[in-house]
Amino acid sequence: MPPKQSLSMAWLLQYLRPVKWRMVLLLFMLLISIALQLVNPQIVQRFIDQATGSGTVSSLLALAGLYLVVAVLNQLFTVALDYLGNDVAWRSTNRMRADLLKHTLRLDMRFHNRKTPGEMIERIDGDVTHMSNFFGMFIVQIVGSFVLLTGILGYMFVHSLPIAATMTAFTCLSIGVMFAIRNLGVKSSQEERQANASLFGLIEERISGIEDVQANGGVPRLMNRYHRAMRAVFRSGLKAWMLRVTPWNATVILFTIAVTAVLLISVRLYLHGEITLGTLFLFFQYTQMLNDPMEQLGNQLQEFQKAKSGMLRTRELLSSRSEIEDGVEEALPDGPLSVSFEQVSFSYNEEQQVLHEISFDLKPGERLGLVGRTGSGKSSISRLLLRLYNIDDGIIRIGGVDIRSLRLKALYRRVGMVTQDVQLFDGTLRDNLTLFNPNLSDEEVFETTDRLGLRPWIEAMPLGLDTRLTTGGASLSAGEAQLFALTRVFLTKPSLVILDEPSSRLDAATEAALQTAVDQLLERCTGIVIAHRLSTLDNVDKIMVLRQGRMIEFGARDALAQNPSSEFFRLLQSDRQEELA
Structure with a gap:
């Protein structure tokens, strides 16, 4: 994979292609959920208007029952959306983890001498985990937020131009502010990921050398280094978090101003008899709902900053090239080699x-x-x-x-x-002897171990070749x-x-x-x-x-x-x- 394509949209979307039909289902379910969210306030509006007017008990009960059904359906769709979104995220990012691992395993020993296993675990798993939201819910949430905004503003333009204008101004201003400072926390998020990678590298290094650490009284020094690494993680994490939530904080201030303006306009219209009490509630409810997509956009921008930092670190890893270039020659003489x-x-x-x-x-x-x-x-x-x-x-x-x-x-x-x-691996005795090669038969394994004097030890095992060994070979x-x-x-x-x-x-x-x-x-x-x-x-x-x-x-x-x-x-x-x- 050429480095220049590492962060391109085409490269990212290749991991979504295998789950494209799940993505389509996700979008379809999201549209239904948004429709249910828009319908429920209107049911409440009718209920209030009929309760304060000449509505019958049976009509009120029918509206209450309809509201309950819509609310339950909306909750079921919300749960299904969360499940399907996480399913899409894990399916797509697990393929990315596999590609990153394969790429890393092909890098030369000079690269691996500079990196600890703990750091590479954080690079391959931790960075990709922060990208999982992008693959699962980012696109869906962005689309859903704009659809919900369109539905709310469209309704308001039909029923009240002043309120619609106020909501539109708030929406445009909030989106503009969020996008203007969307990259504010990217660099800090990269530093946070690097601090975590250093911490995991320290832990892995010291655990692998636990005998030397304990035997030579190195535990206090190790704990001192651990506390320093944790302090770096805390400081970098706090800084990154504060910068990432800045767009959300800006929208909260703007939202407070917008709600106040909408309430003042709605009360004035009600006092002049231009709208009913139920419509007043509807305007207020839609104003509250307007905050949901804005908050989702703010959250997604935070996730995008974390995802972008992961993408940049992933690009850096993928751009690493092994100094060992593969040749083209396949043939070697038969028998022992000179x-x-x-x-x-x-x-x-x-x-x-x-x-x-x-x-x-x-x-x-x-x-x-x-x-x-x-x-x-x-x-x-x-x-x-x-x-x-x-x-x-x-x-x-x-x-x-x-x-x-x-x-x-x-x-x-x-x-x-x-x-x-x-090196022994977590697997059966057969797996460790054959290095997970399924083409080697038990007969070949037993013939070889018999020649080397290892067969009596294997036969003494509880399950023979099927006995499970633990990583490290302590047994x-x-x-x-x-x-x-x-x-x-x-x-x-x-x-x-x-x-x-x-x-x-x-x-x-x-x-x-x-x-x-x-x-x-x-x-x-x-x-x-x-x-x-x-x-x-x-x-x-x-x-x-x-x-x-x-x-x-x-x-x-x-x-x-x-x-x-x-x-x-x-x-x-x-x-x-x-x-x-």
């Missing part, structure tokens, strides 16, 4: 270079072990292979194809990755979580696997079991293993040693391990001394 880095340099920001001119070749089916201190660039290489970031210089080829020319789907179909932290041990991740990769049948320190949190026994599973996985594909524990690299073919983003050593594992002058040899000696200690 990997080639040619003078690759990379940085997360301009201030610090992470990788410096890295070059190496990995043949199909070979296993590469990456070693180096924390921050040396090991994980960055894995992220670049998955195109989570763009490189600054150089070329990366997989299967002989420049990954920039590959479609991302084609890349992800053939490349799998096991990270240190395994799994570190070893089980890593086996989970390996199972996911196994089921995708990748041709290149990246293992990012898979045994970093495991004990020796669990690590040995996991290593057996890893060896099985790497039998049929090319592998890159990032490791702190050098024992996990016993079966790799080649070793790369990184230091401060530079490749200081690359070669066959056995040759480097037997060469006393190599960096890898020294790392092995240090590792063995630590184990003995």
Whole structure:
């Protein structure tokens, strides 16, 4: 979706097209409701005139019964309008939420590194919620208000020109004032939404790190930051509210003047015998009713200001473009894939270079072990292979194809990755193992978990694969979580696997079991293993040693391990001394 169309009426109306017939029904019901509102005061007028004149009891009872029926019908239509309006609003805005979420998920990691999940929840859900009124009731209420105004003023022009002129002047002046200052609170509403987004980001960030917060006595500092964020929300919200209600306050003052003028004119006409007591009541009632559409217009202008702030923030989000451009190439060679880095340099920001001119070749089916201190660039290489970031210089080829020319789907179909932290989702065990892929059968899942030693744990679950897991995976041990991740990769049948320190949190026994599973996985594909524990690299073919983003050593594992002058040899000696200690 081009950014220039993000806030266009055509873009907004596309979300109303699927509910257009509901909108038609909404407008039809609204016209009936307005007609009922206009009829009831006239019934009261006749009742008063007949009660003060020569009306019979039966006619008065008939009018009272008719008034009751009309009032009940009007109330039923009001309830139905509220229900249908909310239904239209949620149906249309839920599609917008889905589009925003899909767009956000396609943005690159640089964008997501700048945004907290809490802030993105507020951007995708909170901003759109403030737009829901626009999609459901804004158009209907605006149309309904003008129809009701037309009906009231039309009746008054027929029966009393002075009162009609007074009402028309009030209406035009009120509408003019409201539209003149309709954008008064838009900027403040944007600031209010941003303050809320910052608050949600703070809460999400601290809850996700609750262990560190509690263990290090960070609760008082957290509460201090929370109170400051809440103060910002309160201040921005108060300012935005005061500016949004300014149009409504202006109409209240004008309405008070209009009611006073209409009452004075009506009483004068009654005293001169030009109108009846019932007509006097009718004029007063219509004047009171005149405030309803004006108040609705004022409320809708407040909602429009909130909706417009949400639209502007939505446009800003939709205008964000991923730096990762999808390629067009679909084809990759069958079987294990080769990997080639040619003078690759990379940085997360301009201030610090992470990788410096890295070059190496990995043949199909070979296993590469990456070693180096924390921050040396090991994980960055894995992220670049998955195109989570763009490189600054150089070329990366997989299967002989420049990954920039590959479609991302084609890349992800053939490349799998096991990270240190395994994410589990709220769903069944089957859903978490297959990542919600319905095409994978239970037989395939059981065959894979049996090979990895995870099947006994699954069979011990109350409902087997149908057992529901909670988000975060608190019910799994570190070893089980890593086996989970390996199972996911196994089921995708990748041709290149990246293992990012898979045994970093495991004990020796669990690590040995996991290593057996890893060896099985790497039998049929090319592998890159990032490791702190050098024992996990016993079966790799080649070793790369990184230091401060530079490749200081690359070669066959056995040759480097037997060469006393190599960096890898020294790392092995240090590792063995630590184990003995």
